[in-house]
Amino acid sequence: MDSRTSLPHWNPSLYDESHSFVCKRGEGLIELLSPQPGERVLDLGCGTGHLTAHIAELGATPVGIDSDPGMIEAARRYYPHLTFEVADGAAFEVSAPYDAVFSNAALHWIQPPERAAECIYRALRPGGRLVAEFGGQGNVERIRCALIAALREGGGSWDSARDPWYFPSIGQYATLLEEHGLGVRYAALFPRPTPLDGGEEGMNNWLRMFGGAYLNAVGPDRHADVIAVAREHLRPHAFHDGTWYADYRRLRIVAERAGSLP
Ligand code: BEZ
Numbered sequence: 001m002d003s004r005t006s007l008p009h010w011n012p013s014l015y016d017e018s019h020s021f022v023c024k025r026g027e028g029l030i031e032l033l034s035p036q037p038g039e040r041v042l043d044l045g046c047g048t049g050h051l052t053a054h055i056a057e058l059g060a061t062p063v064g065i066d067s068d069p070g071m072i073e074a075a076r077r078y079y080p081h082l083t084f085e086v087a088d089g090a091a092f093e094v095s096a097p098y099d100a101v102f103s104n105a106a107l108h109w110i111q112p113p114e115r116a117a118e119c120i121y122r123a124l125r126p127g128g129r130l131v132a133e134f135g136g137q138g139n140v141e142r143i144r145c146a147l148i149a150a151l152r153e154g155g156g157s158w159d160s161a162r163d164p165w166y167f168p169s170i171g172q173y174a175t176l177l178e179e180h181g182l183g184v185r186y187a188a189l190f191p192r193p194t195p196l197d198g199g200e201e202g203m204n205n206w207l208r209m210f211g212g213a214y215l216n217a218v219g220p221d222r223h224a225d226v227i228a229v230a231r232e233h234l235r236p237h238a239f240h241d242g243t244w245y246a247d248y249r250r251l252r253i254v255a256e257r258a259g260s261l262p
Helices: 012-018 021-033 050-057 069-078 113-123 141-153 170-179 199-210 220-238
Strands: 040-044 061-066 083-086 098-104 124-135 182-195 243-257
Touching: 012 069, 021 050, 021 098, 021 124, 021 243, 040 050, 040 113, 050 061, 050 069, 050 098, 061 069, 069 083, 098 113, 113 124, 113 170, 113 182, 124 182, 141 199, 141 220, 141 243, 170 182, 170 243, 199 220, 199 243, 220 243
Parallel strands: 040 061, 040 098, 061 083, 098 124
Antiparallel strands: 124 243, 182 243
16 A cells, blocks of 8 residues: 555556446546646556546646656656656645646545645646546446445444545535635436446455455455355346446536635
């Protein structure tokens, strides 16, 4: 785990191979960002840098940051002409303000969210915008419940204080942003059941990649059992025609930095 933000370290190749939907879905968010030639854009939680590169193709000048050194190493390898830095999403500084902060599928991992909002505010010029999408209230609720049930059925327990994710409602997140000098211009919370790559293995892959905080409530020798039990709880709801679906609910936000903190 990352010592600063309790983020898991991911395998960049596995992430790209089995979770390419994360980037594909991010393309629509880039349309909402509508980066203009010459604009400076900070890609917060850039992962392996594919969306950062797309922003650059549209003529803007992006910088990608991510707390995972492995992801940044992969991003630099894929796109050596672009700038990527390792930085904690809840404690980063920028040397010059940006026209926009862009963030796809990352803000639910960055805690505490108040610190992330402070950093975003400081990273933006007055009038600059935040365009973000991440897991909102109810995101992966079935998956969470299945993991907790599997832990309990195996004689273990789950302490919600170990929950690694922040999935706010529109009201909670809009309030947080407003308290940190960011006026909300657009907000939507919507279901997006997401097909997982890998056929029958899709849910196993997802649980292994992202469910570490839950799996680590028991010893490594029990992980396979917890995954198998959780997967069978999910099967009636989440497996259709040979494909597993994750019950994603996305929170999409556009906000603008006011002149000064309230
Ligand atoms: C998400 O993108 O919503 C997500 C991804 C991994 C774990 C939890 C949520």
